[in-house]
Amino acid sequence: MAFPYFPHTDEDIRLMMERAGVKSFDELYSDVPEEFIYGKEYDLPSAMSEIQVRQYFEKLAQKNIPLTCFCGAGSYDHYAPSVVPYILSRSEFLTAYTPYQAEISQGTLRYIFEFQSIITELTGLDVANASMYDGPTAAAEAMMMALASAKKKTRILLSRTLLPQVLSVIETYAKYHGVQLGYVETRDGVTDLEALRIHLKAGDVAALMVPQVNRYGIVEDLSGFAEELHQQKALLVTYCDPSTLAVIRTPGEWGADIACGDCQSLGMPMSFGGPYAGFLACRQEYLRKLPGRIVGATVDKDGKRAFVLTLQAREQHIRREKATSNICSNQSLMALYATVYVAVMGPEGLRKVNDISYASAHHLHDALLATGLFKEVFDKPFLKEFVLSTTLDYKTLQQALVSNGFFAALRTEEGYLDFCCTEKRTPEQIDALVSVITSLVNN
Amino acid sequence: MKYYDKLIFELSSEGRQGFSLPQPSYGGTTSDLPENLRRASSVSLPQVSEPDVVRHYTNLSNMNFGVDTGFYPLGSCTMKYNPKINEEVAAMPAFKDIHPLQPSRTIQGVLTIYKELSSSLSAITGMSAFTLNPFAGAHGELTGLMVMRSYHRSRGDFARVKVIVPDSAHGTNPASAAVCGLEVVQVKSTPQGTVDVEDLKPLLDDSVAGMMMTNPNTLGLFEPEIKEIAALVHSCGGLMYYDGANLNPLVGVVRPGDMGFDIMHINLHKTFSTPHGGGGPGSGPVGVTKALEAFLPNPKVVVTPESYLKVYGRSGRPAEDDDMAAGQVSGFMGNFGVILRAYTYILMLGRENVRKVGPLSTLSANYIKESLKDCYHLPIPSVCKHEFVFDGLEDKSTGVTTLDIAKRLLDYGFHAPTIYFPLLFHQSIMIEPTETESKETLDAFIDVMRRIAVEAAENPQTVLDAPHSTPVRRLDETTAARHPILSYKNLIEE
Amino acid sequence: MAKVIEGLLYSESHEWVKVEGEYAFIGISDFAQHSMGALSYVDMPDVDDELEQGEEFGAVESVKAASDLYSPVSGTVVEVNEALEDAPELLNEDAYSNWIIKVKMSDPSQTEGLMDAASYEQMCEE
Numbered sequence A: 001m002a003f004p005y006f007p008h009t010d011e012d013i014r015l016m017m018e019r020a021g022v023k024s025f026d027e028l029y030s031d032v033p034e035e036f037i038y039g040k041e042y043d044l045p046s047a048m049s050e051i052q053v054r055q056y057f058e059k060l061a062q063k064n065i066p067l068t069c070f071c072g073a074g075s076y077d078h079y080a081p082s083v084v085p086y087i088l089s090r091s092e093f094l095t096a097y098t099p100y101q102a103e104i105s106q107g108t109l110r111y112i113f114e115f116q117s118i119i120t121e122l123t124g125l126d127v128a129n130a131s132m133y134d135g136p137t138a139a140a141e142a143m144m145m146a147l148a149s150a151k152k153k154t155r156i157l158l159s160r161t162l163l164p165q166v167l168s169v170i171e172t173y174a175k176y177h178g179v180q181l182g183y184v185e186t187r188d189g190v191t192d193l194e195a196l197r198i199h200l201k202a203g204d205v206a207a208l209m210v211p212q213v214n215r216y217g218i219v220e221d222l223s224g225f226a227e228e229l230h231q232q233k234a235l236l237v238t239y240c241d242p243s244t245l246a247v248i249r250t251p252g253e254w255g256a257d258i259a260c261g262d263c264q265s266l267g268m269p270m271s272f273g274g275p276y277a278g279f280l281a282c283r284q285e286y287l288r289k290l291p292g293r294i295v296g297a298t299v300d301k302d303g304k305r306a307f308v309l310t311l312q313a314r315e316q317h318i319r320r321e322k323a324t325s326n327i328c329s330n331q332s333l334m335a336l337y338a339t340v341y342v343a344v345m346g347p348e349g350l351r352k353v354n355d356i357s358y359a360s361a362h363h364l365h366d367a368l369l370a371t372g373l374f375k376e377v378f379d380k381p382f383l384k385e386f387v388l389s390t391t392l393d394y395k396t397l398q399q400a401l402v403s404n405g406f407f408a409a410l411r412t413e414e415g416y417l418d419f420c421c422t423e424k425r426t427p428e429q430i431d432a433l434v435s436v437i438t439s440l441v442n443n
Numbered sequence B: 001m002k003y004y005d006k007l008i009f010e011l012s013s014e015g016r017q018g019f020s021l022p023q024p025s026y027g028g029t030t031s032d033l034p035e036n037l038r039r040a041s042s043v044s045l046p047q048v049s050e051p052d053v054v055r056h057y058t059n060l061s062n063m064n065f066g067v068d069t070g071f072y073p074l075g076s077c078t079m080k081y082n083p084k085i086n087e088e089v090a091a092m093p094a095f096k097d098i099h100p101l102q103p104s105r106t107i108q109g110v111l112t113i114y115k116e117l118s119s120s121l122s123a124i125t126g127m128s129a130f131t132l133n134p135f136a137g138a139h140g141e142l143t144g145l146m147v148m149r150s151y152h153r154s155r156g157d158f159a160r161v162k163v164i165v166p167d168s169a170h171g172t173n174p175a176s177a178a179v180c181g182l183e184v185v186q187v188k189s190t191p192q193g194t195v196d197v198e199d200l201k202p203l204l205d206d207s208v209a210g211m212m213m214t215n216p217n218t219l220g221l222f223e224p225e226i227k228e229i230a231a232l233v234h235s236c237g238g239l240m241y242y243d244g245a246n247l248n249p250l251v252g253v254v255r256p257g258d259m260g261f262d263i264m265h266i267n268l269h270k271t272f273s274t275p276h277g278g279g280g281p282g283s284g285p286v287g288v289t290k291a292l293e294a295f296l297p298n299p300k301v302v303v304t305p306e307s308y309l310k311v312y313g314r315s316g317r318p319a320e321d322d323d324m325a326a327g328q329v330s331g332f333m334g335n336f337g338v339i340l341r342a343y344t345y346i347l348m349l350g351r352e353n354v355r356k357v358g359p360l361s362t363l364s365a366n367y368i369k370e371s372l373k374d375c376y377h378l379p380i381p382s383v384c385k386h387e388f389v390f391d392g393l394e395d396k397s398t399g400v401t402t403l404d405i406a407k408r409l410l411d412y413g414f415h416a417p418t419i420y421f422p423l424l425f426h427q428s429i430m431i432e433p434t435e436t437e438s439k440e441t442l443d444a445f446i447d448v449m450r451r452i453a454v455e456a457a458e459n460p461q462t463v464l465d466a467p468h469s470t471p472v473r474r475l476d477e478t479t480a481a482r483h484p485i486l487s488y489k490n491l492i493e494e
Numbered sequence C: 001m002a003k004v005i006e007g008l009l010y011s012e013s014h015e016w017v018k019v020e021g022e023y024a025f026i027g028i029s030d031f032a033q034h035s036m037g038a039l040s041y042v043d044m045p046d047v048d049d050e051l052e053q054g055e056e057f058g059a060v061e062s063v064k065a066a067s068d069l070y071s072p073v074s075g076t077v078v079e080v081n082e083a084l085e086d087a088p089e090l091l092n093e094d095a096y097s098n099w100i101i102k103v104k105m106s107d108p109s110q111t112e113g114l115m116d117a118a119s120y121e122q123m124c125e126e
Helices: A010-020 A050-062 A083-088 A106-123 A135-149 A164-177 A193-200 A225-231 A242-246 A284-289 A316-322 A332-370 A394-403 A427-442 B050-061 B084-090 B108-125 B137-154 B172-179 B197-203 B226-235 B290-295 B336-372 B402-411 B439-458 B460-464 B477-482 B488-493 C030-036 C089-093 C108-113 C117-125
Strands: A155-159 A180-184 A205-211 A235-240 A258-262 A278-282 A295-299 A305-309 A374-376 A385-390 A417-420 B129-131 B162-166 B183-187 B208-213 B239-243 B263-265 B286-288 B300-303 B309-312 B388-391 B428-431 C015-020 C023-028 C039-043 C056-062 C066-070 C075-080 C101-105
Touching: A010 B336, A010 B439, A050 B084, A050 B108, A050 B336, A083 A332, A083 B050, A106 A242, A106 A278, A106 A295, A106 A305, A106 A332, A106 B050, A106 B488, A135 A155, A135 A164, A135 A205, A135 A235, A135 A258, A135 A278, A135 A284, A155 A164, A164 A180, A164 B137, A164 B172, A180 A193, A180 A205, A193 A205, A193 A225, A205 A225, A225 A235, A235 A242, A242 A332, A278 A284, A295 B477, A316 B172, A316 C066, A332 A374, A332 A385, A332 A417, A332 A427, A332 B050, A394 A427, B084 B336, B108 B129, B108 B286, B108 B300, B108 B309, B108 B336, B137 B172, B137 B208, B137 B239, B137 B263, B137 B286, B137 B290, B162 B172, B172 B183, B183 B197, B197 B226, B208 B226, B226 B239, B286 B290, B336 B388, B336 B428, B336 B439, B402 B428, B402 B439, B402 B460, B439 B460, B477 C039, B477 C056, C015 C108, C030 C056, C039 C089, C101 C108
Parallel strands: A155 A180, A155 A205, A205 A235, A235 A258, B162 B183, B162 B208, B208 B239, B239 B263
Antiparallel strands: A258 A278, A295 A305, A374 A385, A385 A417, B129 B286, B263 B286, B300 B309, B388 B428, C015 C023, C023 C101, C039 C056, C056 C066, C075 C101
């Protein structure tokens, strides 16, 4: 029976076999030992038509409970302008491979160049690569990059205020790569500069990684960090939410040497954790240690402006075990997502997204405190996300929230409750959330 | 394809706007943040209207070549057709609008997909269990090697620090081993292009963690001594790793799990039809044997006795006591959007059509190979699997190199094959046609390849100067590397 | 045909050494630059780095290849040729008048194990 993705007719197959000099498909596998040929039926469902496939996924979709999202913790429900998925659906972008043949890949190469330009502008650093898998893996690569840049220093310090998944992924890479880690403790919800000073006395610190907006939603004040680190020839690496960099002090302005983070906040669907796109940027002097693909401007033989993958001699396909990283595929299409999103938003749109999210989050924060059921944990400046403590029973609270269609009050490992508002949250939704919570005690 | 020379920054005009956002409902803005926490520098990003954006990126897309544009015989990349229903399923709001930390009971549909895709991959490969968390092939390799090391460590064996890699391997194999803290030992190929078992034997001792192989290898050759190789590696206490980059010809015919492999990764963006997206997002699930299941990374989907699906081992949650997992390799649970597309493809294929994937891709490759071997040099003339390698033109006197042939193909509307890889030959041309190309397409490609061989002999300058009809011609890569211009800011400063 | 110069010493990994008292100037041979093609980058060590004989001290890169550099002698890096940072093409133009690093040797007798021009030329021909 024919199948829509296989164009071969029986006659085609006969002619092709004739040319290939075989009489059967079996003969094409005559070099495979008989015992390895799988003779049994595959334990898979029977082929479905498109109609059946749609129905199947619709049925699965109904097993999910749709929730209005009031959580952050590394994935944010920002608005995606219609134009972004529209552009991404163009098959010339979607179905292309890595732009090795530059002459017929100028589309991909140009948007990557634009992406690099946007990341350098947002971070205030000199250079950026063509994207990483996600924020946490970008952070792990930043760790290895910092270690390779700071000769003879062996220890990487991590702030305890980094997101849990960022810490977990870095710890995993460090364990296998053989990197010694240290932790800078938290004071009042932010990274403790005094604790950093004590660590630095050992003289073995290659870098500190610290979030700019931390796991509690607090915007960290990094005054003095770069100075302390640079005095010891150690690097400052910041983990950032790129959406916020249009309004908060940039890695460049804090004196950071490397910045990394997740572009998900640039309007990407939460999509249960992926695809997102990590980013990695640095000062010019660390360019050679920057992993992954990088696009540069040049000219073609007729002198026309053109773009090309460059500095490839750092990469795995040339350097093999000596490469700066093993990364090969990145998240190119999601880099296009981030690029089109930023193009549509512009500086003013990005500021507005932050302003609306800020205002809504602060309103929700105050409304929750006003119920008397929550307590402030840290009195520190925050943007769109914050944590509170409560004496309410967590299970009861979660049950009530979910049955009313909310995903909110995610419990952190410290036992705090995380809330987040983006520009998508309406006053009606915010009021409804608060009233679900107050009804818990009133009933 | 038409040359278009703008960057989005060059369309910008102060005060233009492409966004549409609601008015704030509450007072307060980010200007209320303490001054030293606020950005001081101006934000030099494009200010453009929505029509500007659409036209700009449409023009950019017109300078790109994709699988939907034409034949893409890129060796080891499996550029098969990307079905359109995959895209529709991935865009369903019920999957797209899910926060990765939502409670398990609100995402039973999502977790069912993880479970069912994992079992389907097990059925196709013969591995016992899969993690879908790795983001790409190289990321899968790294994850698989972490599993390998965890297994040895769990037995109290810390001395296994070497991994054996054939000299024909993809560059990611040694690079992944290095990131995983393993030392790479190279094993030679025989003149027939497969692993030299005699060269392998002396390398095997109790410092070997395992061996990485692609089978068929990068020459498209099935490793005839795979059984002996696996037995040798196992008898020295090592594990066998299968690099799934070349899985396509085995789909429906041979299962890596039956050949003695303990760990493998799959590139969903190659074998399971998800689009390459100009270099990602991909997905690199890792499968293991029963004995290694506990070492798969967190978070994972577990089935409770009441057949309820639960996410286990999310970061920031208390660690469970019996956790032997290799660690956590992704922020959440991989590229779910890609996972959805691959599962859609598997449901369309079903157990009937899965049997045709490998044989049709193998037939296509052998068809091209036999049709061109009189004008291109075929160093290893045996039956190939899904791909094969020519070592340049048969006639080496023309001065036309593999690079020139690749560039000339672009003029004729084909993407170039993979070139100068594998490194075993000087003029490698690696061709992989896949099972979704018609005989007519293959014939057209064969005709053009033959025509280029004739041009090389009769009018070599045309080939040496190619491409002629693309939006840009050959690029000055040396200047690009010597004086890197990597952002718009750099560009306008020049 | 790649050029080989009399009076220099050569290593099997295609570095040349010019000895001046206790100092050694180290570069790459014409054969090496020729086989790499247009060079785009020279990765050099820092001044004061200690090198062991045979240790990797940097790399030369072209657009599609990279080759590690190995120190033919042990010692301390006292100077690196900064001109190569902006103009790696100098090595293509004249591999012998552009040294890469200057090393204060800790064991000058190590140079005895290196090849003279005639032996190196013979090695390249093979």
